[in-house]
Amino acid sequence: MPNTVTSMLPHRSTSWLSTSATKGRKWFQRSGISGQLLALIIVMGIFTIGTRGKYLSLVNLQVILSLAAIPAIIAIGLHQVVVLGAIDLSVEGVVAFCVVIVGFLAHNKFNANDVGLWIIPITAGVGGGAGVINGLLNTKLKIPSFISTLGMSWVLWGLAVFVSKGQTIPLLNNPLRAVVNGYVLGIPNLAIIAFLIFAIIQLVQDRTRFGRYLYAIGGDEVLSAQAGVKVHQTKIFVFGIAGVLYGLAALFLAVKLDSAQAITGNNLLFPAVTAVAVGGVALTGGIGGAKNAALGALIVTALNDGLILLDVNPYAQQAVNGAVLVVAVALTIDRKKLGFIK
Amino acid sequence: MSAAVLELQRITKRYPGVVALDGVDFTVYENEILGLVGENGAGKSTLMKILIGLIQPDQGTYRLRGAPVVIKNPAHAANLGVGMVFQEGCLVPNLSIMENLFLCHEIGFRHFGFLSKRKMRDAAHAALGTVKVAADLDTPVSETTPAVRQMIEIARLLWLSKLYQQRNPVLILDEPTTVLTDDERNTLFSIATELKSQASIILISHRLQEIVETSDRILIMKDGKRVANIQARHAGIPEIEQMMVGHAFAADRFREDEQIPPGDQVTLTLENVSKRGVFEPLNFEVRQGEIISLVGLVGSGKEALCRCIAGLEKPDTGSIKLAGKRLTPGSPSEAVRAGIGHIPIDRRSDGLALGMTIAENVNLLVLDHLKVGGFISPQREKKNALRWIQDCRIKAPSPSTMCVNLSGGNQQKTVIAKWLSSKIHLLVLDHPTRGVDVGAKDEIYRLIRQLARTGVGMIIMCDTLEEDIGLCGRMLIMKDGQLVNEVNCPPYRKPSPSDIISSIV
Numbered sequence: 001m002p003n004t005v006t007s008m009l010p011h012r013s014t015s016w017l018s019t020s021a022t023k024g025r026k027w028f029q030r031s032g033i034s035g036q037l038l039a040l041i042i043v044m045g046i047f048t049i050g051t052r053g054k055y056l057s058l059v060n061l062q063v064i065l066s067l068a069a070i071p072a073i074i075a076i077g078l079h080q081v082v083v084l085g086a087i088d089l090s091v092e093g094v095v096a097f098c099v100v101i102v103g104f105l106a107h108n109k110f111n112a113n114d115v116g117l118w119i120i121p122i123t124a125g126v127g128g129g130a131g132v133i134n135g136l137l138n139t140k141l142k143i144p145s146f147i148s149t150l151g152m153s154w155v156l157w158g159l160a161v162f163v164s165k166g167q168t169i170p171l172l173n174n175p176l177r178a179v180v181n182g183y184v185l186g187i188p189n190l191a192i193i194a195f196l197i198f199a200i201i202q203l204v205q206d207r208t209r210f211g212r213y214l215y216a217i218g219g220d221e222v223l224s225a226q227a228g229v230k231v232h233q234t235k236i237f238v239f240g241i242a243g244v245l246y247g248l249a250a251l252f253l254a255v256k257l258d259s260a261q262a263i264t265g266n267n268l269l270f271p272a273v274t275a276v277a278v279g280g281v282a283l284t285g286g287i288g289g290a291k292n293a294a295l296g297a298l299i300v301t302a303l304n305d306g307l308i309l310l311d312v313n314p315y316a317q318q319a320v321n322g323a324v325l326v327v328a329v330a331l332t333i334d335r336k337k338l339g340f341i342k
Numbered sequence: 343m344s345a346a347v348l349e350l351q352r353i354t355k356r357y358p359g360v361v362a363l364d365g366v367d368f369t370v371y372e373n374e375i376l377g378l379v380g381e382n383g384a385g386k387s388t389l390m391k392i393l394i395g396l397i398q399p400d401q402g403t404y405r406l407r408g409a410p411v412v413i414k415n416p417a418h419a420a421n422l423g424v425g426m427v428f429q430e431g432c433l434v435p436n437l438s439i440m441e442n443l444f445l446c447h448e449i450g451f452r453h454f455g456f457l458s459k460r461k462m463r464d465a466a467h468a469a470l471g472t473v474k475v476a477a478d479l480d481t482p483v484s485e486t487t488p489a490v491r492q493m494i495e496i497a498r499l500l501w502l503s504k505l506y507q508q509r510n511p512v513l514i515l516d517e518p519t520t521v522l523t524d525d526e527r528n529t530l531f532s533i534a535t536e537l538k539s540q541a542s543i544i545l546i547s548h549r550l551q552e553i554v555e556t557s558d559r560i561l562i563m564k565d566g567k568r569v570a571n572i573q574a575r576h577a578g579i580p581e582i583e584q585m586m587v588g589h590a591f592a593a594d595r596f597r598e599d600e601q602i603p604p605g606d607q608v609t610l611t612l613e614n615v616s617k618r619g620v621f622e623p624l625n626f627e628v629r630q631g632e633i634i635s636l637v638g639l640v641g642s643g644k645e646a647l648c649r650c651i652a653g654l655e656k657p658d659t660g661s662i663k664l665a666g667k668r669l670t671p672g673s674p675s676e677a678v679r680a681g682i683g684h685i686p687i688d689r690r691s692d693g694l695a696l697g698m699t700i701a702e703n704v705n706l707l708v709l710d711h712l713k714v715g716g717f718i719s720p721q722r723e724k725k726n727a728l729r730w731i732q733d734c735r736i737k738a739p740s741p742s743t744m745c746v747n748l749s750g751g752n753q754q755k756t757v758i759a760k761w762l763s764s765k766i767h768l769l770v771l772d773h774p775t776r777g778v779d780v781g782a783k784d785e786i787y788r789l790i791r792q793l794a795r796t797g798v799g800m801i802i803m804c805d806t807l808e809e810d811i812g813l814c815g816r817m818l819i820m821k822d823g824q825l826v827n828e829v830n831c832p833p834y835r836k837p838s839p840s841d842i843i844s845s846i847v
């Protein structure tokens with residue numbers, strides 16, 4: 001047969017795994033996270049040496065996991081939008097708005113409202129609603145996601161501050177407090193929740209038609225539409241899921257801080273975008289999954305935790321993060337797809 | 343004669359400034375290979391896009407297996423068993439072979455709500471078996487060759503027609519061979535002939551030889567009209583050409599009488615240029631006005647050599663000099679500034695700004711010459727563009743037509759016009775007549791001869807050996823990365839192809 005394709009991956013003759021492990025190695029190369037796992041090991045290795053082992057202590061590992069959880073949840077929502085080839089800059093506004101809603105509806109100091117556990121579907125729903133609007137603006141009104149989501153962020157942020165009058169609303173006896181701050185077998189509950197969210201989204205991406213369509217649109221929107229993919233529906237759904245996850249992140253943040261205030265939304269976008277890029281999700285779309293987003297969040301958190309342990313100046317830390325973002329994008333972007341850079 | 347699958351009547355499609363299709367009747371019968379030929383811009387692709395519902399006709403009726411239908415979109419057409427393999431390919435590049443095969447029709451593979459990889463794998467192997475491809479199903483399509491991609495598309499269409507129980511599907515192949523090697527082309531045609539027992543195939547090509555050899559029936563289009571419908575076994579290539587273009591072609595195909603002896607001055611010098619694993623150190627010169635043809639099989643290294651000369655690849659050793667001046671290796675911008683032009687094989691993606699107008703593309707390299715008092719003069723711009731549009735016979739309503747809206751062949755002519763209009767000393771032409779019609783081919787030969795007279799040296803790689811021999815003054819034969827032979831091709835004393843084939847293989 002003249003037309004046969006075998007594996008197109010580069011074959012290396014020197015292997016550090018036995019030949020019987022080729023299947024495993026192939027999986028490793030194809031998994032799309034080999035570089036990220038390596039990066040994580042390197043980061044952790046350097047800090048372990050730099051801190052003479054303190055970095056690897058149980059307490060510090062618990063800190064890393066619990067700090068990584070919320071950025072991971074946000075990044076898992078955001079990355080699917082990036083896989084579409086779009087971007088979602090509405091994180092901070094959506095979180096601010098949802099946090100303020102938590103302040104008003106959960107048991108608090110200022111009013112008699114107490115919706116109990118209903119607060120979970122409510123914040124998820126409000127976030128999801130904002131996401132769906134993002135999707136509608138992008139697909140039906142054909143506004144580039146860069147603009148529509150940026151606008152959405154400012155609108156919701158403004159509303160959040162306006163409605164809450166900029167106040168901090170302390171929460172009282174929140175039923176979720178124990179869950180959010182607790183541990184199971186030494187693992188922070190929030191990290192377990194983030195892991196479950198990751199597992200569900202990853203399964204959906206790998207094993208459902210929705211997952212196929214997500215990557216098809218990211219690869220080529222026009223061709224996918226020709227093949228019969230319902231492009232608008234899929235996109236709106238992706239923005240919606242992102243919003244739901246931002247809403248949940250907002251709830252967890254409020255419960256963790258035991259108070260609700262709009263500024264809780266601040267400084268969430270940059271770490272999420274960095275996590276998505278560091279995780280290996282190409283900003284050109286079509287490449288990278290939930291595993292990449294989750295791992296990216298873990299790498300970024302592990303890095304910052306190490307920098308703090310080493311007492312690095314916060315401004316220098318910020319500079320490191322900026323550099324990491326640019327380098328990550330440079331490594332993951334699919335240049336074949338870019339005719340020119342805007 | 344067997345029954346008709348597709349019957350289109352009086353199809354008309356107008357675009358601003360052009361009537362792309364003018365009352366065309368078009369019928370496809372069961373189990374046949376139908377060849378569709380015509381000049382660039384005759385309306386072949388437009389008609390096919392109507393067949394699959396990518397565009398809607400302004401007028402006309404469409405009957406499929408006897409019943410009138412309105413095809414809403416390509417997905418609808420695929421469900422009805424009508425599908426097209428596009429020149430540019432229509433697979434999603436980042437998805438794997440298997441994911442592409444079943445895209446949007448995965449519903450049958452669900453197992454407790456999730457897609458069953460095992461079921462999909464089995465079906466994918468079976469589907470690819472029908473087109474004789476043994477492939478790693480998880481390979482992303484972007485990493486496969488154009489030949490494999492075509493086969494995947496064909497397999498997808500056949501699989502869909504089985505899934506929806508459509509008898510005798512119709513496969514449209516729009517210029518499939520422009521991206522294939524000779525071996526791949528033979529495979530494609532043998533598969534097509536085999537598939538005839540269960541499908542009808544529409545084949546579009548500018549290589550009349552393959553049309554005559556493969557098809558059962560041939561339709562000829564000209565200016566949006568159907569001008570002839572002939573049985574392939576009665577068809578001769580010269581007659582077809584005449585019906586396509588409207589006039590006969592002289593026996594002197596390659597304008598040998600215009601071939602001139604090379605000048606004294608050396609334009610391009612290669613000294614010990616090599617690229618590891620691709621080609622070994624080479625030395626040769628191109629003189630003023632000389633046409634050198636590089637021949638060799640795929641893998642002989644000739645493509646890489648040309649890319650090195652154009653600065654697109656960096657050779658490992660040696661130097662490339664233009665008029666005695668050494669060029670920085672691997673710098674395309676310096677090559678262009680020094681006056682080296684390159685017409686790449688994939689003109690759609692490499693050579694043309696599709697979102698720009700014809701005039702903008704043609705004038706891109708000569709903007710400096712179109713200035714009046716420091717600013718680009720619109721009059722001059724228009725004049726220059728018009729001149730080259732006429733010279734290269736680009737068929738378009740106006741110079742300000744967007745290149746996306748041009749027919750495939752006319753896009754190619756635009757790239758050629760861009761280089762020809764600029765002031766170059768050396769031109770590398772990678773398959774300059776691929777995908778262009780016979781009339782335009784003749785025009786391109788004329789332009790090549792004209793450039794030679796003005797002293798431009800050329801390195802060409804052609805579609806056929808005959809074309810290479812006919813055009814060039816000297817032929818360099820490459821094999822396994824080495825220069826194995828050099829043959830002079832003076833006018834009227836040209837070697838025969840069989841003399842040369844022996845040193846190629």
Ligand SMILES: Nc1ncnc2c1ncn2[C@@H]1O[C@H](COP(=O)(O)OP(=O)(O)OP(=O)(O)O)[C@@H](O)[C@H]1O
Nearest residue numbers: 357362382383384385386387388747748749750751
């Ligand atoms: N979207 C469009 N807008 C304007 N004009 C168009 C459009 N699509 C096609 N045309 C015009 O319709 C005519 C027929 O084009 P078509 O692509 O069908 O030609 P073709 O026979 O396939 O030629 P080729 O052999 O070069 O591929 C051309 O003159 C082309 O410029």
Ligand SMILES: [Mg+2]
Nearest residue numbers: 386387749750
């Ligand atoms: Mg065409």
